Amino acid sequence: MKQLALRIAGFGFRREATVGSLGQALDQLVEHYGAIDKLAAARSMLPLVEKLGQLRHIEVIAVSDAELTKVTTLTHSTQSMQARGTGSVAEAVALLAAGHNAKLVGSRIISADRQATAALALAEGNR
Template identity: 85%
Template sequence: MKARALHVAGFGFRSEATLESLAQALDQLIDQCGAIDKLAAARSMLPLVEELGQLRHIEVIAVSDAELPTVATLTHSTQSMQARGTGSVAEAVALLAAGPNARLMGPRIISADRLATAALALAEGITE
């Protein structure tokens, strides 16, 4: 078995966000960081991310909304804190989905239409 890093892209977005908003944010992450292994979203935001996962043939991980406030994020959005109890939904989701020893590759990125955010977490030592 070979150990490698797992790249998990987490998403946060406004209710007005479209599939294109998420796809554009994902493409920014891929341009900056390379291949993405899995996508992740809070359960309440899952359908749109699942649609993106199906289109891109990438597995989607669901994260409990109740867990979002338990994660320290690099970004501290007042709006996100009031709505979801975390400084960045995208960063929190990515970290939770990637597992207990995951780390963020940087702060979230924002889609061109400013309706979606995406963040990349890296989980080290995944064995294949």
């Protein structure tokens, strides 16, 4: 079977974010890059992303909050660095969920209400 890249969307967001905020960010990713195979979030941020996954019928992957600081991201947000120890939670989560040799397709996108970010990583795997 041919190996195809799995498309994993990682999320970061503020406490004020809603499922609508995340959904709007996801819609932007889909518009720019096409279908998404899985969603991902840090464990401490999981419930809201799980809600989105249920609404969109997309599997959700949880990653360790402690691992976020070990990931090099394209974006270097001062606020994200202070809050979570990484330049972009969305980018770090996407890369962690996508696994070894994952690649970001670009820097994070920001929801229209500026409450959520999303990033897309590609991972090798069977679809």
